[in-house]
Amino acid sequence: MPSPYEGLPPFAFWKSAVQDRAALDPGALYTPRFPVTRNMRIVTAGSCFAQHIGRELRQSGFRVTDAEPLPAVIPDALAHDHGYRLYSARYGNIYTTAQLLQLYDEACGRLSPADPVWQKNTRFYDAQRPGLDPGGLATAADVLEHRAHHLARVKDAFDSADLFVFTFGLTEAWIHKATGTVFPTAPGTIAGSFDPDLYAFKNYDMVEVLNAFTTFMKRLRKANRKVRFLITVSPVPLTATASGQHVEVATAYSKAVLRAVCGKLHADDDGVDYFPSYELITSTNNRGVYFEPNKRSVSAAGIAQAMKMFHGAHTLTPRVTTTGHDHDPRCDDAMLEGFAR
Amino acid sequence: MKRLLFLGNSHLVAVQAAWQAAQPKGYEAEFFGAPQRDWARMALLPGNLFGLTVDGATKRQREMTEKANGKPAVSLDHRDILVIVGSFPAADPLAILLADCDVTGLRETGAATLLSDTLFAKACQSLAEAQLPPSGWQNRDETVLMLPRPAPAETCLGSTFPGYRAWHRLAAAPGGVSAAFGRFDDGLKAVMAECNLVYIPQPARTRTAIGLTAGHLLAPGGGIKAGEDKKRGDHAHMNISYGAACIAELLTALQES
Numbered sequence: 286m287p288s289p290y291e292g293l294p295p296f297a298f299w300k301s302a303v304q305d306r307a308a309l310d311p312g313a314l315y316t317p318r319f320p321v322t323r324n325m326r327i328v329t330a331g332s333c334f335a336q337h338i339g340r341e342l343r344q345s346g347f348r349v350t351d352a353e354p355l356p357a358v359i360p361d362a363l364a365h366d367h368g369y370r371l372y373s374a375r376y377g378n379i380y381t382t383a384q385l386l387q388l389y390d391e392a393c394g395r396l397s398p399a400d401p402v403w404q405k406n407t408r409f410y411d412a413q414r415p416g417l418d419p420g421g422l423a424t425a426a427d428v429l430e431h432r433a434h435h436l437a438r439v440k441d442a443f444d445s446a447d448l449f450v451f452t453f454g455l456t457e458a459w460i461h462k463a464t465g466t467v468f469p470t471a472p473g474t475i476a477g478s479f480d481p482d483l484y485a486f487k488n489y490d491m492v493e494v495l496n497a498f499t500t501f502m503k504r505l506r507k508a509n510r511k512v513r514f515l516i517t518v519s520p521v522p523l524t525a526t527a528s529g530q531h532v533e534v535a536t537a538y539s540k541a542v543l544r545a546v547c548g549k550l551h552a553d554d555d556g557v558d559y560f561p562s563y564e565l566i567t568s569t570n571n572r573g574v575y576f577e578p579n580k581r582s583v584s585a586a587g588i589a590q591a592m593k594m595f596h597g598a599h600t601l602t603p604r605v606t607t608t609g610h611d612h613d614p615r616c617d618d619a620m621l622e623g624f625a626r
Numbered sequence: 627m628k629r630l631l632f633l634g635n636s637h638l639v640a641v642q643a644a645w646q647a648a649q650p651k652g653y654e655a656e657f658f659g660a661p662q663r664d665w666a667r668m669a670l671l672p673g674n675l676f677g678l679t680v681d682g683a684t685k686r687q688r689e690m691t692e693k694a695n696g697k698p699a700v701s702l703d704h705r706d707i708l709v710i711v712g713s714f715p716a717a718d719p720l721a722i723l724l725a726d727c728d729v730t731g732l733r734e735t736g737a738a739t740l741l742s743d744t745l746f747a748k749a750c751q752s753l754a755e756a757q758l759p760p761s762g763w764q765n766r767d768e769t770v771l772m773l774p775r776p777a778p779a780e781t782c783l784g785s786t787f788p789g790y791r792a793w794h795r796l797a798a799a800p801g802g803v804s805a806a807f808g809r810f811d812d813g814l815k816a817v818m819a820e821c822n823l824v825y826i827p828q829p830a831r832t833r834t835a836i837g838l839t840a841g842h843l844l845a846p847g848g849g850i851k852a853g854e855d856k857k858r859g860d861h862a863h864m865n866i867s868y869g870a871a872c873i874a875e876l877l878t879a880l881q882e883s
Contacts, residue, residue, distance in 0.1 A: 353739045356726050358719040363752050367745050422742050427730055434740040 303570055311565055311590055315598045318551075318558040319513060321448060323347055323601070328373040328446040332380050332454020334519035334583060336371050338562075339450070341592045345601070349373065352442035353435070368417030373446075374439045377414040380455040381489060382497035382546075383467045388413070389501055392440040393508075399466040402428045403477030410476035412468055421476065444508045451498075452562075453543040454519045456489045457526060457535070471527075486527045488538075494546045502554070514557045516550060518543045520566035522581050562591045628706045628880075630655040633676060635665040636863060637712025637775050640845065644869030650877060658700040660691050665713070670762040675699040702768070709771045709876065714757040716774030716828065717837055718792070720810045723749060724803055725792035732809075733802030750810045754817040764821035769883055771824045773872055775862070779844040780834050782861035789858055796836040803836045826879050829871040832864075843868040 295301035296313055306312055321327075327349045329339035343349040350373040355364045368375040379385050390396045391413075403410045408421025409428045422428050443449070459471040462485045473479035489497075505512055518540060526535035544563065551559040566575045566587045573580070575587030596602070630653050632638060632645070638659040645655055658676070660668065667683040670676055677699020678691055691698050702708065727739040729746045741749065763770055782790045783797055796803050811827040818825040832839055841849075848860040 354726060355739060356722045358722050358753060358756075359749055360752060363748060369739075418742060418744065420744055422730075422744065427742065430730065431740060431742060438738060 303568070306570055309571055309574065309590075311594050312568075312570070314561045314564055315594055317598050318555070321347075321515065321595075321599050321601075325447040326350055326445055327448045327450060328442050329450045330372055330376065330379050330385065331450075331452030331517075332519045332521065333378050334454065334521050334562075335378075335450070335452035335517075337583065337588045338452065338517070338591075339372055340370075341588060342450075345592065345596065350442045350446065352438040366419055368414065373442045375414070375417060375435055376439060377417050378454070378469060379451075380469055381458045381467060382453065382494050382501065383458065383489060384413075384469060385451065386497045386501040386504075387467055388439060389443060389504060392436040392443070393504070399461040399464040400472075400477075400483075401432065403472065403475075405476040408476075412472075412477060415470055415475040415477070443505055446509060446512050448513055448515055449505070450515045450517070452517045452519050453494075453547060454521070455523065456494060456539040456542050457523070457528060458487050458489065459484055460487045488528050489542070491542045491545055494542055495549055498546065498550060502557075512556075514550075514554075515560055516547050516557060517560045518547055518563035520563045520575075520583060520587075524581070560595065565591055565594060628653050629704060630707045630709060631700065631702065631705045632657045632659070632709045632711060633700070634659045634709075634711030634773075635662045635713065635775075637773075640864045640866055640869035641709075641711050641773065641872050642869070643866040644873045647866065648870065648873055650873070656700070658695050659711075660687075660694060663687075664691055669760070670702075671699055674702045676702060705768050707769045707771065707880065708763075708766070709773065710759060710763065711773045712775045713759065714772070714774055716757065716811075716814065717777035717807070719753045719756070720750070720807065721777075721792040721796055721837065723753070724806055725795035729802065729806065732805060735799035735801060746806075747809075747813070750813045751817065753810070754814040757814065758817065758821060759823070764823060766822065769824060769880075770822070771826055771876060771879060772818055773826050773876070774828055776828055776839045776843075776864050776868060777833065777837050778839065778861040779848065779864070780838040780841045781844055781849040782838065782859070784850040784855060785859055785861070786856050787858045790861075793836070793838060797838075800836045807833075807837045824879055824883060826872070826875050829875050832868055832871050839864060839868065843871075 290297070302312060323346055325348060327342060327347055329335055329342070329349060339349055351370065352374040353369065355369045359369075361370060364370045368377050371377070376388060379388065387396065387398060391398060398413060401412055402425045403412045403415055404425075405421060409423070409425045410418060410421045411428050411432055413432070422431065458467050458469075460467050462483060467487070471479060472484050502514060522536040523532055523539060526532045528535045528538075530538070540563065547559050550557045566583055575584050575590065576582065577584050632641065632655060634641070636659075638657060642657045642659075659665070664678070664683070664687045667678050667687055668676060669679050671679070677697070678688055688698050724733065726737055727741050728734050728737040729741045730743050732743070732746070757774075758764070759772070778790065778793060782793055811825075815825045815827070828839070832843055834840055843864045844861065845863040845865045848863055850859055
């Protein structure tokens, strides 16, 4: 019997696929499992890297849902500051699969998150998206009214999607101890206050991340049988970790878990495709040029390269040149840098 | 005797006709205007002039401007009051915003987007700032009055032209629109005042409940023509009665300033 490696294509070998590849040549990293077409209704969600993907898809002529649209007379900067035009609804960054599942369950009326309104001075904030109303709202009742409106829009958007694009961002989160309610930011960072008796740090493991996403898929498919999933892992390292480990070690753990979950989802479910933006951006073949000088934020060139790979794999011609632009994604976790000594 | 200089695009016509009919005492007025496509090529020029820019204007535009005004540019020297007419839309951007958005405590129509009161205020501020004239008009020694382009006439509701979609939406769901326009006008007045500009809102008596201009104020020849209900048509230009209402507001503002 010959070796099972004999006859494998060049991309299967590091030497031919990476070592001998020209610098910045993205290579053939992505072979789509199913086509993504411009008439698909696409919903995007995930960590702040997903903002790039959603925007680039929209600019490339894809039908990306905007369930809470603002008219063009409002400039992007103001819209983005308030969470508009970032994702398919105004949910802000969804860093963990637990948060995604919780959002959909809440939109379907299956649960009510604990501690829904946070306060800062005399203003009130939605604890599930505290960064989206800079300055907060006048009353707690206003927060709940806006949340109810938002949830209805989320349900419509998710239930009518043909393709759900989700970027896995983090494993670390803060939860409400008694109920397990997960928050996108630590209480006290943007609003609210941190009480160690009420809240706890949580670093989700692979099983928990996987279970949350498979439960989400199962529940969404009950309402929306046609939906398929395109999943990615954010290449953006953690801004900060509360795990007690070095932030690089914590980042490696987090990305390894998320990447493993994506591999499992892709292997087990024909309705799931994996887009290797993580691999493209972090490849040693790129010598780090797809990161900004802070070695964390993905550069415009990196985003453009990822979208080029996406278009190429789906044999689509971009309708608008992906500019790479100077868009600054809204990342709640960036606020944590303020705590660095 | 106060010396006024009116500057404007095609919306200047109604104001000029009304002023010349009324001949208000104590003022000496001059008018300098051009259709929008030519007006867009005009700017403040060296020598305290306003007129067609040398680089941007065509020969035809220079000829037309000279024919209409007797000169390609007008001097701003020795003026007490400058009145800029029709250079900014005021109403339309807000109509577009309100067509697609509800506002907490102000407007509830089941729109896809619900704005907080805070964001609505910021949006109005942003829309107002977008309507400021170039910096050369700001903080001048003369009093500078700003008259907006009138809102479209209510006859536009008979047109299916997509440009009137927002107004159709407001007509179908008018709740809170009037109050929203009031807040916007207050905000625009404040934004302009910070630049030493006096904003003269479109007179309330010329507007319908949803902010359109009353149909009887449309200039002759405007409105829906037979078989042309899908076209833009002219629902933008108003008659001398509209101009008279503006002049009344303007004179009141001058007395108060």
